[in-house]
Amino acid sequence: MIQQKEIVLSEHSRGFHLITDEILSQIDLPKAGILNLFIKHTSASLTINENFDSTVLDDFETVFNLLVPEDMPYYTHTVEGSDDMPAHIKSSLTDSSINIPITDGKLNLGEWQGIYLCEFRNRARSRKLVVTIYS
Amino acid sequence: MIQQKEIVLSEHSRGFHLITDEILSQIDLPKAGILNLFIKHTSASLTINENFDSTVLDDFETVFNLLVPEDMPYYTHTVEGSDDMPAHIKSSLTDSSINIPITDGKLNLGEWQGIYLCEFRNRARSRKLVVTIYS
Amino acid sequence: MIQQKEIVLSEHSRGFHLITDEILSQIDLPKAGILNLFIKHTSASLTINENFDSTVLDDFETVFNLLVPEDMPYYTHTVEGSDDMPAHIKSSLTDSSINIPITDGKLNLGEWQGIYLCEFRNRARSRKLVVTIYS
Numbered sequence: 001m002i003q004q005k006e007i008v009l010s011e012h013s014r015g016f017h018l019i020t021d022e023i024l025s026q027i028d029l030p031k032a033g034i035l036n037l038f039i040k041h042t043s044a045s046l047t048i049n050e051n052f053d054s055t056v057l058d059d060f061e062t063v064f065n066l067l068v069p070e071d072m073p074y075y076t077h078t079v080e081g082s083d084d085m086p087a088h089i090k091s092s093l094t095d096s097s098i099n100i101p102i103t104d105g106k107l108n109l110g111e112w113q114g115i116y117l118c119e120f121r122n123r124a125r126s127r128k129l130v131v132t133i134y135s
Numbered sequence: 136m137i138q139q140k141e142i143v144l145s146e147h148s149r150g151f152h153l154i155t156d157e158i159l160s161q162i163d164l165p166k167a168g169i170l171n172l173f174i175k176h177t178s179a180s181l182t183i184n185e186n187f188d189s190t191v192l193d194d195f196e197t198v199f200n201l202l203v204p205e206d207m208p209y210y211t212h213t214v215e216g217s218d219d220m221p222a223h224i225k226s227s228l229t230d231s232s233i234n235i236p237i238t239d240g241k242l243n244l245g246e247w248q249g250i251y252l253c254e255f256r257n258r259a260r261s262r263k264l265v266v267t268i269y270s
Numbered sequence: 271m272i273q274q275k276e277i278v279l280s281e282h283s284r285g286f287h288l289i290t291d292e293i294l295s296q297i298d299l300p301k302a303g304i305l306n307l308f309i310k311h312t313s314a315s316l317t318i319n320e321n322f323d324s325t326v327l328d329d330f331e332t333v334f335n336l337l338v339p340e341d342m343p344y345y346t347h348t349v350e351g352s353d354d355m356p357a358h359i360k361s362s363l364t365d366s367s368i369n370i371p372i373t374d375g376k377l378n379l380g381e382w383q384g385i386y387l388c389e390f391r392n393r394a395r396s397r398k399l400v401v402t403i404y405s
Contacts, residue, residue, distance in 0.1 A: 042245070
């Protein structure tokens with residue numbers, strides 16, 4: 001069985017943000033299956049990582065900026081601002097969609113795992129996700 | 136319900152290429168579900184990114200070559216040429232498989248999203264994908 | 271139809287390891303479908319890559335350490351050791367879950383593809399995977 005809906009996240013500033021609760025508040029989980037979250041954007045993305053210490057989120061922002069620096073002379077796609085092309089690359093280094101198993105009616109995440117929104121643009125706007133649950 | 140078929144992409148030169156239409160011309164989509172594309176190779180990969188401006192594709196090639204440079208003295212797997220080991224790493228930094236929701240009989244991509252083939256080898260050859268659709 | 275079980279991998283030392291056989295020995299595959307493997311950790315991950323030459327595994331370790339070096343002054347999440355924060359980043363650069371098509375009762379991997387466990391911590395411990403098969 002397939003259930004599908006589109007949800008809109010609240011606006012998040014540039015950086016990495018835990019959105020597990022924001023997502024769970026908008027969906028109903030079956031007993032067992034898989035949750036697929038798909039982000040309909042190319043300058044923001046999803047990943048799963050540490051859910052406890054907010055310094056992890058800060059270090060993600062630092063390291064991704066070092067991996068894909070802005071304002072380098074080799075970029076040719078510059079019309080949308082210096083954060084735009086790096087945002088595209090960062091999106092592909094992380095995930096446009098994630099799959100999480102559902103077991104006993106709950107997301108079967110590890111104890112320290114949470115869902116991150118990776119917002120790579122300076123100007124925050126709300127992001128759309130397609131939620132697909134198969135059970 | 137599961138539908139599955141193998142498709143062969145036309146040869147693409149080294150670089151990043153939009154293949155959304157090439158894939159859609161070879162499959163039939165159900166009303167709702169998920170499309171999984173799986174590439175059967177370890178020196179080419181898939182990702183989802185910007186579908187409009189070809190300078191984005193060029194910048195992807197530039198940045199991935201900077202992230203994983205060729206001909207560095209630390210590589211030990213060199214028998215298949217200087218582009219081979221970097222190709223393996225680049226493949227794991229992107230995706231061997233992608234999942235896209237299907238809604239109302241269409242891929243539910245964002246307005247600016249397209250499917251990329253990431254071809255990391257100098258010598259182009261055609262690449263095989265397994266298409267699995269569950270609905 | 272959804273089948274789901276949790277499996278525990280044997281301990282693997284820091285580095286990249288082929289675990290295709292270790293996984294296959296613990297699951298039964300249907301005729302056709304998708305295998306989803308989800309790792310319940312944020313300092314180890316999964317990816318699919320070359321299955322033949324062990325120098326590829328060594329070069330993966332080398333390159334990931336160069337991409338995300340340890341002991342840099344910009345890390346703020348340092349309480350769990352110098353390998354911990356880089357491990358989180360490396361996990362997000364690879365995959366917390368992978369999907370592999372099942373065809374004719376077998377994983378439909380390419381000839382040179384295998385499943386990697388990416389163990390990013392110095393102190394090995396056994397890692398838990400959730401296996402979900404839909405058919």
